[in-house]
Amino acid sequence: MTASGLADLLLERxxxxxxxxxxxxxxxxxxxxGIEAARLGRxxxxxxIDPARRLADALxxxxxxxxxxxxxxxxxxxxxxxxxxxxxxxxxxxxxxRRLAPDEVRxxxxxxxxxxxxxxxxxxxxxxxxxxxxxxxxxxTGRYDLVVLDTPPVKNALEFxxxxxxxxxFLDRRIVKWFLTPYDENRVFGRVLxxxxxxxxxxxxxIFGREFLGELSRxxxxxxxxxxxxxxxxxxxxxxxxxxxxxxxxxxxxxxxSVDVATFFREELLARRLxxxxxxxxxxxxxxxxxEDPADILEPLLTNLPEDxxxxxxxxxxxxxxxxxxxxxxxxxxxERIRRYAHPDRVYAEIPLLPEPVRDLEGLDAVIRHxxxxxxxx
Amino acid sequence: MRVRDVLDARLLFVTGKGGTGKTTxxxxxxxxxxxxxxxxxxxxxxxxxxxLASWLDLETAYGPVPAGPGLDVANVTWxxxxxxxxxxxxxxxxxxxxxxxxxxxxxxxxxxxxxxxxVLLARIEALLGSYDQVVVDLPAAGHAxxxxxxxxxxASLFPxxxxxxxxxxxxLLLSRPDTQVVLTALPEEMVVNETVETWVRLTGFRPSLxxxxxxxxKALPPDPDPQWRADVRRVAARxxxxxxxxxxxxxxxxxxEREELTADALDRLSREIRARVxxxxxxxxxxxxLERVGHVEAVLGAALSDP
Numbered sequence: 001m002t003a004s005g006l007a008d009l010l011l012e013r014x015x016x017x018x019x020x021x022x023x024x025x026x027x028x029x030x031x032x033x034g035i036e037a038a039r040l041g042r043x044x045x046x047x048x049i050d051p052a053r054r055l056a057d058a059l060x061x062x063x064x065x066x067x068x069x070x071x072x073x074x075x076x077x078x079x080x081x082x083x084x085x086x087x088x089x090x091x092x093x094x095x096x097x098r099r100l101a102p103d104e105v106r107x108x109x110x111x112x113x114x115x116x117x118x119x120x121x122x123x124x125x126x127x128x129x130x131x132x133x134x135x136x137x138x139x140x141t142g143r144y145d146l147v148v149l150d151t152p153p154v155k156n157a158l159e160f161x162x163x164x165x166x167x168x169x170f171l172d173r174r175i176v177k178w179f180l181t182p183y184d185e186n187r188v189f190g191r192v193l194x195x196x197x198x199x200x201x202x203x204x205x206x207i208f209g210r211e212f213l214g215e216l217s218r219x220x221x222x223x224x225x226x227x228x229x230x231x232x233x234x235x236x237x238x239x240x241x242x243x244x245x246x247x248x249x250x251x252x253x254x255x256x257x258s259v260d261v262a263t264f265f266r267e268e269l270l271a272r273r274l275x276x277x278x279x280x281x282x283x284x285x286x287x288x289x290x291x292e293d294p295a296d297i298l299e300p301l302l303t304n305l306p307e308d309x310x311x312x313x314x315x316x317x318x319x320x321x322x323x324x325x326x327x328x329x330x331x332x333x334x335x336e337r338i339r340r341y342a343h344p345d346r347v348y349a350e351i352p353l354l355p356e357p358v359r360d361l362e363g364l365d366a367v368i369r370h371x372x373x374x375x376x377x378x
Numbered sequence: 379m380r381v382r383d384v385l386d387a388r389l390l391f392v393t394g395k396g397g398t399g400k401t402t403x404x405x406x407x408x409x410x411x412x413x414x415x416x417x418x419x420x421x422x423x424x425x426x427x428x429x430l431a432s433w434l435d436l437e438t439a440y441g442p443v444p445a446g447p448g449l450d451v452a453n454v455t456w457x458x459x460x461x462x463x464x465x466x467x468x469x470x471x472x473x474x475x476x477x478x479x480x481x482x483x484x485x486x487x488x489x490x491x492x493x494x495x496x497v498l499l500a501r502i503e504a505l506l507g508s509y510d511q512v513v514v515d516l517p518a519a520g521h522a523x524x525x526x527x528x529x530x531x532x533a534s535l536f537p538x539x540x541x542x543x544x545x546x547x548x549x550l551l552l553s554r555p556d557t558q559v560v561l562t563a564l565p566e567e568m569v570v571n572e573t574v575e576t577w578v579r580l581t582g583f584r585p586s587l588x589x590x591x592x593x594x595x596k597a598l599p600p601d602p603d604p605q606w607r608a609d610v611r612r613v614a615a616r617x618x619x620x621x622x623x624x625x626x627x628x629x630x631x632x633x634x635e636r637e638e639l640t641a642d643a644l645d646r647l648s649r650e651i652r653a654r655v656x657x658x659x660x661x662x663x664x665x666x667x668l669e670r671v672g673h674v675e676a677v678l679g680a681a682l683s684d685p
Contacts, residue, residue, distance in 0.1 A: 022396035022518070023569070114535050118492055153396050153518070200480045207467065209539035256667075257397060287619065287628040294626040301613050301623060312606045313613065317630035324629040326663040355614075355631035357567065357639075 005347040006371060009277050010037040013247045015139060015147050015240060016277065019160060020251035021261035022153025025282040028358045029251055029351070030150035031059060032367045034071075034082050041077035042145040045138055046084045049127055049152045058360040059084045066091050066134070074361075085138070089130040093120055096133060100229040106222060115212075115219035119170065127152035128163035132237045139240055154261070161268055164241070168234035171227050176220045247277030249347070252338065254284055254331035259338060266341050278347025279338045280371075285353055286328035294321040381654055381681055384591045385411070387558035388506060389551070390513045393522035394562030395572045399595040399658075399674070401429050402667065403562045404515040406674040410682070412448035416510040419450045423498055423516060423525075428453045430515075433667045442505070452505070456494050459501040460487065466500075467540040495528040496541070499548050506551075523579045526552060526559075530583055553586050561592045563647075565639040570646050577651045590653035593674070594643055597657045598636040607634040636660070656681045 009016060010033060018026045018033075027048050034046035045068070048061070060069045061084055071082040097120075101107040110116050128151070135149050154160045205213055240246060248269050252262035262279065269276045291297055295318040302310035335350065342348035351370045358364055384390075385407065392404040401422075408420040419442050422428055430451050431438040440458040442450035464474045477483055487493045505512050516522040529548035536542040551557060559580060563573040577590045601607070611634065614627040621627070640657070647653040658677045 023398075023564070023566070118532055118535065200477060200483060203468070203473065203477055204483065207464075207539060208541050209536050211537045212535050212539075212541075215535060255397075287625040289622075289625070291623065291626055294623075294629075297623040298613075298626055301617060301627075305609060305613075309605060309609055312603075313609045313630065316601075316606050316633065317610060317626050320629035320633040321626045323660065323662050324625070324632070330665070353632065355628050356635050 005278065006033075006349060007036070007040065009247055009249075009347060010040055010042065010146065012245075013146060013277070014144075014245040015135070015149065015243070015247070017135075017149045017151060017241075017246065017248045018251050018280075019151050019248055019265050020153075021253075021258045024251050024253040024258055025351075025358075026153075026251045027055065027150045028364065028367060029249075029280055029282060029371075030148045031055070031084070032364050032371055033249075034084070034146075034148045035073050035361075035364060036368055036372055037146050037148070038071075038073045038076040038080040038082040041080040043080060043143070044082045044146045044148065045144045046071075046082065046148045046150065047087060047131070047134060047138060048084065048150040049087050049131060055358060055360075056086060058364070061086045066095075072361075083144075085134075087127065087131060087134055089127055092130045092134055100226045102225070109222045110219075113215065113219045113222060115216050116222075119219075128154065128160045129166050131160075132164040133233070135240060136233060136237045140236075158268065161241075161272065161274075164234050164237035168230050171220075171223060171230050176223075176227065241274055242272075244275060247275045249277050249280055251280045251282060253282055254334045254338075256334065259334045262338060263341075276346060278349075279342050280347075281335055281338055281350045283353040284328075284335065284350045285324050285331055287324075287352060290325070291321065294318040381591060381656070384558045384560065384588055385678075385682060387556045388511055389502070389554075389557040390511065391516050391522070391526070391557075391559045392513065392562065393516040393518070393559065393576070394593075395564075395569050396518040398562040398564050398569060399593070399670075400518075400562050401433075401515050402670050402674055403560065403593045403595070403678075404513050405430065405433070405671045406678055407560065408449055408511075408513040409446065409671070409675055410679055411511050411513070412446065415448065417448055417450075417508075418511045418513060419452055419505055419509045420445070421502060421505065421512060421514045422451070422453045423514065424456050424494075425453050433671075450509075454498055454501050456498060459497040462504070463497045463500045463544070467544075492528045492532045495525050496532070496544060496548065499525075499529065499551075500544050503548065503551050523576055526580065527583055552584060555586060555588070558588055558591075561590060561653075563592050563594050563643065565594060565597050565636065565643040567639070567642075570643045574646065574650050577653070590647070590651045592647055592653045592655045593658060593678070594640070594647075594655050595658045595674070596660055597640045597643070598633060598660055599657055600637045600641040600644075607637065610634050 016033060018030045020026055030046050030048060034044045037044045046059075048056075048059075059071050066085060066088045068083045068085045071084050073080075073082045076082065097110060098107060101110060131149065131151055135147065138144065138147055151160055201213075248265075250262045250265045250269075252258040266276065295314045298314050298317055302313055305313065339348055349371055351367055354363070354366060356363070358367060390407060392400055392407065394400050394403075404420060408418045412418045420430065422430055422438065428438045430445075430453075434445050434451065436443060436445060436451075438451050438453045440453060440455050442452040445451045461474065461478065464477060465471070468474050468477070502512060502514060516525060529545045529552060533542070533545045533549060536545060561573055561576060563569050573592060581587055610627065610630040614631050617627065618624065619628060644655055644657075647655050656678060658674050661673060
C-alpha cells in the first residue's frame, strides 16, 4: 500500500499514535495528519508533547496547562475542525491525584508524603506515562472523531508501550499488601512483624532504614482505595491501544539508529497484536533526478550575479550537493528495509528533508503535499 | 576552567538529546583519554541493546572487556549491580540470595523510583577504583538529569542505614570537581532548547559543574561572508524545485540554513549558558559509526590543544 492508504487511516481510525525515536519529526507529522483529517471533515485533536516553539506558536498553543486550542485550518470541510493540545506533564499528574483522591485531607496527605515526592518526580516527569494518561482523558470525552497522539521520543519501544502500566505496577496490590501486612495500619510505629516475610522485611529495614519503611507504608496507606482507580485507568488505556480503531504509525528518519528503533517498534507492535498502520520515513535526502555536474547546471541561473558571487554560490552548492548524494546513497538500503516492513498492505510514505525547518502552517502544508501527493492545493 | 580540565575528569558523564551522537562522543572521549596513557573504562548504563557491542564487534558484559589499548567497555546492568551492592553490605551470600529471590522485594526494588539509579551509580563509583577515568554514556538528557539527581533527592528519605551511607558517598562523588558532564547537541532549535534546559537543571543541584562543554555534532561552521546564503535563496526562489538544477539548489539551501542554525546554536549556547562549544563539522562521507567516532576524536583532540 502507498501513501493513499494514509487518507483511509485518517478517515477510518479513532486514534492514531505516532511512535519512533527522537528528532525525526513526529510532532510535525502528527500536526500534518491532523490538518489533513480536518480537511477530510473529521473533528480532530492533535495531542503533542514538546513542539518546537515556533511550531507551537503556529498552532496557537500556549506552553502549559493542558489547554485545548482551535487551529485555523484552511480548506477544512464545514464539519471538520482541528484542536491542538500540548501536554503539561506536571499538571496531568496533579490532575490525576486530584481526581482519584477521595477528599482534600487525603490529597494533602499524599502530596506531603516524601515517598510520593520521589514517585511523582519519577512519574510526573515521565512523558511516556503522562501521554497515555491524557490520551485516555481526551478519548473519553467523546468530542473527537480522531485523536492523533504525538509521543515522546524513546530509545526503546517498551518505554512507551509499557508506560500505561508503570504506576499500576508500583501500586500493585500484592506489593502493597505484602508491605502493609506486618503493620497495624493505625499504629505504623508500634508494629509487630508477622508472617513468613518477616525475615526479609527485617532485612529491608536494615538496608533501607526503618524510617523509610514507615514512610512507605504511610504512602501506601494514603493511597488505599485508590488502587482500583489506577488499575482501571491502566486497563482503559490498554483497551485503547488494543482497539481495532486505533493504529500505530512508526515514524523514522533514514538513519541507522532511527531505523533500529523503528524495527523494534514493529516487532513489539506485531508481538502484542496491536494495529500497525504503517511507516513514515521523514527527512529523506535526495531532491529529484541525479545531476551529473552540479556547478555546470547552475551556471545559467546565476547570470544576474557578479562573477565572484556566482562562483561562490556555484562552489557551495556543488559541495552541498556532493554531500547530499553521499548521504542519499547511505539512506537507500535503510529506506528499503522499512519499505519491506510495509509490504504489502501497510502505509509507506517518504517525506524529503525540507530545506528549511517547518515553522508555520505553510511549512506544514509543504509536508502535507508530500504525504498526500494527490491532494489538490486548498 | 578549560576544556582540558573537563576532559581530565576522573568521572565523565556524557549526555544529550536522543540522536545527537552521545555514544559516538563518549567513545571518542574514552579513546582520547586512553591514547594519552590513561586506563579508561567506557560504561553503557543498563542497555538492553548495547550499541558498543555492535560497533566494536565484541561481546560486552557487566564486567569490563578490553576494547583497545588502555580502553575497556562495560554494560552496567541493574540486576548485577544490585547483587554487587547487596554483597557489599550483607556479606553473607545466603542472605543476599534470600533477598534477591523474594519476588516481592524484586518487584519492590524494580518499581521504587531511585533504587535503580542508586545501585547503578554505586557500581560506577566502584569502577573508579580500578581505572584512571570512567566515561559514562548516560541515557538521553531528560532522564540523565533525574538519574544524577537521585542520590541527593532521596537522601532525606533515608536518615540512616547502609543505603544512606551509599547515598552520602554518591552525593559526595557527584559534587567532586573531577566529576564532569559533557553535553552533545545538534544545530537545531529543539535540541538547543533541551541542551540549555538540561544544563540549567543540572547546575540547579550541582553548582560545582565546571563549564558546559557542548559537542555540537553535524554542524556547519558559518561562512564569514553571509552573502552566498542570500544569493542562493534569491536564485532558488526564482526556480521551481522541479527545475533540472532543483536538487542542487535544494542542497545549497539546506546548507545555508544549516550554517545559520549553527550560528544560532553557538550564539544561544554561549549567551544562555556560557558554554564552550566544540563544533564537529559535517564531512563529505562517513560510512560507519567507527569512522564517525574517529572524526569526532580528531576534532576533540584539536580542541584540547587549544589554550
